[in-house]
Amino acid sequence: MEWMFLPYKRYADFSGRSRRKEYWMFFLFVMIVYIVLWMLGGGMAEMDDPYAEPEMNIWMIALVIFALATFIPGLAVQVRRFHDQDKSGWFVLLGFIPLVGGLIVLVFMCLEGTRGENRFGPDPKGAADPTVFE
Template sequence: MEWMLMPLKRYAEFSGRSRRKEYWMFFLLNMIVLFGLAIVGGILGAFTPSATGEMGLGSGLILGLFGLYALAIFIPSLAVQVRRFHDQDKSGWFVLLGFIPYVGGIVVLVFMCLEGTKGKNRFGDDPKMSDNVGDVFN
């Protein structure tokens, strides 16, 4: 669970490096939360319009929660992605590849799956070293 919450503890920290485990556990946490919100929205009937075509109170509530969650999670998601690029000894500006239509997301996905550089690089120590992992929680 601490790997899932680590990007939230390092909320706007764009320096340093992050392991694949940190990135993908945070991604898993986001999917669980979004799936949970979708289930609650489905139970409340938030995604089905009424006979008049208007959306009900439940839909406004769920869509509002989706929006608030997206706003709250935007900066940590961007920061952990930048740190993943740093782990591969690449500039954090590579995040902008995700804005290229059609292929950008696939390219970023591939980079997020690649292993980082072993040992120290220009962005800091290797996060896989056991003595560096605990520093975040102290």
Template sequence: MRWILMPYKRYADFSGRSQRMEYWLFSLFFWGVIIAIMALAELSGALGESEEPPSLPFVIPLALFILASFIPSVAVTVRRLHDQDKSGWFYLLSFIPYVGGIILFVLMCIGGTRGPNRYGPDPRGEAGDIFG
């Protein structure tokens, strides 16, 4: 659970490094919550008989969650790039249509540099050197 919440604790911390587990568990949590809220909205529409759009009560929580998660999402992605000794400006690749997201996805899958780099010490510490 601490890996999922760590990006929220380091809300706007764009310095340092983050390992793959922190990034991917945060991403899984982020998309899981979005899918769950959308599924609840869809189910409430299928079960409800009201005149208003069924998803309306779910739009506000969904929007608040996305807004609250936007900065931590960018920050953990930048720290993940730092773990590979790449500049955070590589995040801008995601704005290139079609290929940018694929390139960033591949970069998020690649392991970080072993030992310290210009962005800080290895987030895996000594255990990463032994078991990594």
């Protein structure tokens, strides 16, 4: 559970490295929250009904607020994943390439990081406690 919230503790920290476990647990948490809020908000039913119940709109507003609050930590953890592979954080921009960009970033997020220290810091797998980063 600690791994899911670690990117929020390092909210706008674009330096250092992050493990695959941190990235994918955060991704899982975000997807679960998105799905739950979308379902509570009526999902597709709201799109068909312009006179939807007000409580549906409240959940959809909560979804937008959550998405905005998650954007920066999500970007930061992705940059730190690239740093773990000894790549520049600018590789995040690969996601903007139509059709294949997202697939390329997905492959990079699945790759193991470099072992030992690299130019972005010490190996995050070397730390026993996930909250300890030097």
